[in-house]
Amino acid sequence: MYASKTLLKVAVLWLGFSLSSYSSSAAAVDLPLTINAQQNNLSANVELSPLVSFDLSVQFENTVGLTPQNLLVEASLINLADPDILHRLPDSLLTTVPQAFPVLISVRPDSTKGFSFSGAYTIELYTKSLHYTEGTPLRLFHSHQNGTFEDITTMTGSGSYRVRGNGGQFSDFIILADLRDANTIIQSKLTRLESIANESQSQLSVGAYQALVDAINTVSVAINADNKGQALAAVENLIHLLEADNGTLYPDVWRSSNDLNNVRGNLISAATTLRFSLRIE
Incomplete structure (x- = not known):
């Protein structure tokens, strides 16, 4: 060690x-x-x-x-x-x-x-x-x-x-x-998640980006329908999608020169804090 x-x-x-x-x-x-x-x-x-x-x-x-x-x-x-x-x-x-x-x-x-x-x-x-x-x-x-x-x-x-x-x-x-307000917090976190995905589009393949957008849209639909159970399930699916990747589909390296976009890390952060707010709401 x-x-x-x-x-x-x-x-x-x-x-x-x-x-x-x-x-x-x-x-x-x-x-x-x-x-x-x-x-x-x-x-x-x-x-x-x-x-x-x-x-x-x-x-x-x-x-x-x-x-x-x-x-x-x-x-x-x-x-x-x-x-x-x-x-x-x-x-x-x-x-x-x-x-x-x-x-x-x-x-x-x-x-x-x-x-x-x-x-x-x-x-x-x-x-x-x-x-x-x-x-x-x-x-x-x-x-x-x-x-x-x-x-x-x-x-x-x-x-x-x-x-x-x-x-x-x-x-x-x-x-x-x-x-x-709890709904304001949840909406702000959803917006952050969507923004990270949109800003990362140029770094992703068409298939990887579409899978990401589809997963986030499922979360968004459930939140806007005020269906907490479905929203939590959709967020869990999104987190699983991201955690299952090793950086192949979603770039996941940050370095001190600050010239790389850690797409997977930023998305995981946004998704897991959204899950926290949905659980306590």
Whole structure:
């Protein structure tokens, strides 16, 4: 087994706001990041302040170049009113940063190095700074290249709060309280799924694209007919279609130079978080 430790750079950024529970002094904290290249995973235990800490883990299907030199992972305390964050929220009124966990996590592989992965990674956060309750609106969101944050949640649980999601690309992750209507969330996830498929058409064979579109259309028809059972079954069929492929029909490689579209990983992420929302609706 190959296991190595390096430093997770945790930039604790104070962006001009004052919360009584936090120190106002800027600081940079270096913490150990554990990388196990043989197991295709990384993990870290992070403490940003006496009241804000979390455990991070990322599990990949397969990786190349998963080494300490090829990755930069940063965590920042953010200003709850920071316009650079607010304009990236899907709804500035109904999706909000929890005051007890104003944390932005950024995973930025070095673009000049040879890191790559295939398929969808699974990211999990565990924190005692938040508490799980049944029906909690807390969700894990992801933003690529400063774009709008999108819900990628596939699981939430207790102890004190644990959340899991997956994806086919990096950059930023944040926990938000999402108070949008359940149907709005489901429709937004369906739209994301359709958009990924449409944007990937040029990379797919006619047959692969048609199979994908047919599967997504079946999901869409069931959702729009308000048939939850059929919608869940259709999403499961779509996920099976994607997970059964090894990158032959649906390209599934992402690399740090950011020049490849991880079609399968992005579709799996969109489909599995849609399944999560259908199950809890």
